[in-house]
Amino acid sequence: MTQIGFDPLLPWPLVAAIAAAALAGAALALARGLRGWPWRALAALALVAALAGPVVETEIRRALPDIALLIEDVSASQSLPDRRPQTAEAADRIAAQIAALPSTELRRITLGDDPDGTLTGAAIAKALAAEPAGRVAGVIVVTDGLAHDPAAVPADAPAPVHVLLSGRPQDWDRRLVVEQAPAFGLIGQPVTIRARIEDQGAVPDAVAGRAGVLSISIDGAEPQTVAIPPGAPLDIPVVPSQPGQNVVALSLDDPGGAPAQLTALNDRAAVQIQGVRDRLRVLLVSGQPHPGERAWRNLLKSDPNVDLVHFTILRPPDKLDGVPVDELALIAFPTEALFQDRIGDFDLIILDRYPVRGILPPAYFENMRRYVEEGGALLVASGPEMAGVESLHLSPLGPVLPARPTGRMLDRPFTPRLTRQGLRHPVTAGLPGAPDGQAGSAPRWGRWLRAGEVVAEEGAQVLMTADDKPLLIANHVGKGRVALLTSDQVWLWGRGFEGGGPQAELLRRIAHWSMKEPELEEEALEVAAAPDGGLIVTRRTMKDSAGPAAITLPDGSVQALALAPVGEGRFSARWQPPAPGLYRVRHGDLTRLALAGPAAPREFEQTVASDAALAGLVAASGGSLHHLSDGVPDIRTVRAGRPATGQGIGRPWIGITPRGAAAVDGLSVRPLLPPWAWLALIAGLAIAAWLAEAGRLGRGRRV
Known part of the structure; x- marks a missing residue:
C-alpha cells in the first residue's frame, strides 16, 4: 500500500x-x-x-499462509461400530491433502470427552477465536454430529465449514430411558419408577413397534420381567425393603434385528433409592423425674422425624400420700395398649431409670423381650436403681440386656473413655473431643459423678468405660438391638460441667444405631461410583482385618479385590471395571450391587449420527455436509463467492478459500x-x- x-x-x-x-x-x-x-x-x-x-x-x-482448521471428534460415541476407523482415516487423509496445498497451514484439534458431553460448538468457537479471521480458509469437522452444546455453535464463520459425518445410514439403536425415579422411599411403601424405551435411526422392520422385555431386580433378587412397547411410559412399582441403599437394576433384553443395534450400553440402568422410615416412633418411659430425663426428651423432640410418646412415673405404687390417682396424671398410663397391643408399632423403646416396682407386670417385660428378638430396639439408661432389687436385670427383660450388674456403684468422678471397640464403632468413633490415639487415652471431656458396676455379657461390645468398668455396652439380640448406659450423668455434658462433652451427638448416635440407621452400622459394605467410572469399595467392620472382597462380573466370572486399612475399622480399595455393566460386590454375608456405566453416559443417550446441531452453521458459511460412508472427499481451493463443494471424478470434493492475507514488515x-x-x-x-x-x-x- x-x-x-x-x-x-x-x-x-x-x-x-x-x-x-x-x-x-x-x-x-x-x-x-x-x-x-x-x-x-x-x-x-x-x-x-x-x-x-x-x-x-x-x-x-x-504474504501469510492460509489456515485450515481440522476438528477431529474422538469422544466416547465415536467408539460405536465403524466410527473410530472412519474418523481416523478421514482426518489423516484430509490432513495430508491440506499439507500438500501451497501456502496453507493446518490446525488439527482433537475433541474429546467432557462431563457435559461432546462440546462441538465450544470447540469450533474456540478454534475460530484463536486464529485471525482474515487467514482462516476453511473449517473441516470430522464427527458423528452428536453435539451436546448446540447453543454454543457459532452462527457463521469467516470461511466455509464442512462437516464429515461418521456412521452408517442403516444405524439404529434402542435405549432404556428412566424418566422418573425417586431418590427416597418409605420402607415397605411402594414408590414408582417411570421408564420407557426409545428407538432411534433406521429401525429394522422386524423390530419396529415390537415391545421390549424389561427385567427388574431389587438388590440382586430374582428379576421380574415385563413387556414395554416403544415410546409408551411404564410405571414400575418398587418397594424399598431396608433402610439405606436399595438398588433397582433395570435391563432390556437384546431386541435382535439385522443389522444389530449400535450398542447395549444404554439398555441398562440402576436406580438407587434410599429407604427411610416414615416417622421414627419412640416410646420413652422415665421411672422417676431426674435431671437427665430432659436430655432424652429434648433430643427426641428436636428431631421432626421422631414421634415421641413419653411417660414419667411421678409417684411409685409404694408411696402412700392419699392423693387420688386421677389427680396425679392428665393421661393414665396405657400399659396394656403400649406394651401388648401396639408394642410392635415402635421403632425404639427407651427405659430411662426405670425400676421394677409393680407398675408393669412380668408379662409386659416378656413382650419387650420378644419385641427385641423379633427386630425391635431397646435402650436402657440406668441409675442407682440398677444395683438394687428393683433392677431391670432381675425382670424377664434381663436375658436380652448386654450386661449384668454386680450390685455395686461407682460413686466418684470419672472421665468416660473409649475402648478399642469404641474407637471403631460408629456410635462412638470420631465423637467431638475423642482421642485420636490408643484406646483408654484421655479425651477432652468433662467428668461424670457416678455409674453402676456391671459385667458385660459374652459377645457384647463395650464402647465406653468408667475407670475401666463398662459404661456403654451394645449388643445384637436375635434380629434386634440393645444398648445399655450404666450412668444417668450424661446430662452433665449438656450443662458444660468441667467443659462438658458431646451429649446430644452421643445420645443421637445410640438411638439411631438401635434403630438400624445405615450410616451407624458397625458391619457395612459400601460401593460408590468414582467420577472416572471406577468403583470405590469400603468395608466397615469391628474386626482387626478384612479379607478381599469378591466382585462378580456381568459374565459371571469372579475377581478378588484386596482391601487396605484406611482408618480404625475401615478398609477400602478402588477398582476399575473392565466394561460397563451391573456388578455384584460381596464381602462375607454382605452384598452390594453397583452399575458401572460408560465413562461418558451422555454420549450414549443419542447414538445415531446426525447433522442437526451443525446444519445452521454449514448453511450460513457456505459449507457442505458429507457422509464418510460415501468416501472421504478431496480438498480443492476455490475463490470466495464460488461454490465450496461439488462432485469430482469418483468422489466429491470440498473447497477452502484462499484469503491472500499479508503482514507488513x-x-x-x-x-x-x-x-x-x-x-x-x-x-x-x-x-x-x-x-x-x-x-x-x-x-x-x-x-
Whole structure:
C-alpha cells in the first residue's frame, strides 16, 4: 500500500504562517493588477509544499499462509461400530491433502470427552477465536454430529465449514430411558419408577413397534420381567425393603434385528433409592423425674422425624400420700395398649431409670423381650436403681440386656473413655473431643459423678468405660438391638460441667444405631461410583482385618479385590471395571450391587449420527455436509463467492478459500521531489512571474 505523507522542515505553525504570507503577496499582486500574480501564487505554493516535506510511504508486505482448521471428534460415541476407523482415516487423509496445498497451514484439534458431553460448538468457537479471521480458509469437522452444546455453535464463520459425518445410514439403536425415579422411599411403601424405551435411526422392520422385555431386580433378587412397547411410559412399582441403599437394576433384553443395534450400553440402568422410615416412633418411659430425663426428651423432640410418646412415673405404687390417682396424671398410663397391643408399632423403646416396682407386670417385660428378638430396639439408661432389687436385670427383660450388674456403684468422678471397640464403632468413633490415639487415652471431656458396676455379657461390645468398668455396652439380640448406659450423668455434658462433652451427638448416635440407621452400622459394605467410572469399595467392620472382597462380573466370572486399612475399622480399595455393566460386590454375608456405566453416559443417550446441531452453521458459511460412508472427499481451493463443494471424478470434493492475507514488515519512505527539484520549481515559477511582469511594463514604455 502506497500513500502520501508529510515530513515538514519547519514546525507546522511556521509553515502555515509562511503560506499565509505568500498567499497575501499573491493577493496584493492581483489587487495591483500585476500580470505575474498567478506565477507568484504558484511559486508561493511550491515553497509551502517544499517546507511541508511531502513524502511517498510504501509498505513492505509479506504474504501469510492460509489456515485450515481440522476438528477431529474422538469422544466416547465415536467408539460405536465403524466410527473410530472412519474418523481416523478421514482426518489423516484430509490432513495430508491440506499439507500438500501451497501456502496453507493446518490446525488439527482433537475433541474429546467432557462431563457435559461432546462440546462441538465450544470447540469450533474456540478454534475460530484463536486464529485471525482474515487467514482462516476453511473449517473441516470430522464427527458423528452428536453435539451436546448446540447453543454454543457459532452462527457463521469467516470461511466455509464442512462437516464429515461418521456412521452408517442403516444405524439404529434402542435405549432404556428412566424418566422418573425417586431418590427416597418409605420402607415397605411402594414408590414408582417411570421408564420407557426409545428407538432411534433406521429401525429394522422386524423390530419396529415390537415391545421390549424389561427385567427388574431389587438388590440382586430374582428379576421380574415385563413387556414395554416403544415410546409408551411404564410405571414400575418398587418397594424399598431396608433402610439405606436399595438398588433397582433395570435391563432390556437384546431386541435382535439385522443389522444389530449400535450398542447395549444404554439398555441398562440402576436406580438407587434410599429407604427411610416414615416417622421414627419412640416410646420413652422415665421411672422417676431426674435431671437427665430432659436430655432424652429434648433430643427426641428436636428431631421432626421422631414421634415421641413419653411417660414419667411421678409417684411409685409404694408411696402412700392419699392423693387420688386421677389427680396425679392428665393421661393414665396405657400399659396394656403400649406394651401388648401396639408394642410392635415402635421403632425404639427407651427405659430411662426405670425400676421394677409393680407398675408393669412380668408379662409386659416378656413382650419387650420378644419385641427385641423379633427386630425391635431397646435402650436402657440406668441409675442407682440398677444395683438394687428393683433392677431391670432381675425382670424377664434381663436375658436380652448386654450386661449384668454386680450390685455395686461407682460413686466418684470419672472421665468416660473409649475402648478399642469404641474407637471403631460408629456410635462412638470420631465423637467431638475423642482421642485420636490408643484406646483408654484421655479425651477432652468433662467428668461424670457416678455409674453402676456391671459385667458385660459374652459377645457384647463395650464402647465406653468408667475407670475401666463398662459404661456403654451394645449388643445384637436375635434380629434386634440393645444398648445399655450404666450412668444417668450424661446430662452433665449438656450443662458444660468441667467443659462438658458431646451429649446430644452421643445420645443421637445410640438411638439411631438401635434403630438400624445405615450410616451407624458397625458391619457395612459400601460401593460408590468414582467420577472416572471406577468403583470405590469400603468395608466397615469391628474386626482387626478384612479379607478381599469378591466382585462378580456381568459374565459371571469372579475377581478378588484386596482391601487396605484406611482408618480404625475401615478398609477400602478402588477398582476399575473392565466394561460397563451391573456388578455384584460381596464381602462375607454382605452384598452390594453397583452399575458401572460408560465413562461418558451422555454420549450414549443419542447414538445415531446426525447433522442437526451443525446444519445452521454449514448453511450460513457456505459449507457442505458429507457422509464418510460415501468416501472421504478431496480438498480443492476455490475463490470466495464460488461454490465450496461439488462432485469430482469418483468422489466429491470440498473447497477452502484462499484469503491472500499479508503482514507488513516495514515502511519505505522517500521524498516526493528531491530538494534541488523543489528549488528549480520555485525558481522557475519566480522567473516566470518576473518575465510576465517585465513584458507588461515594456509594452507600457513603447506606448
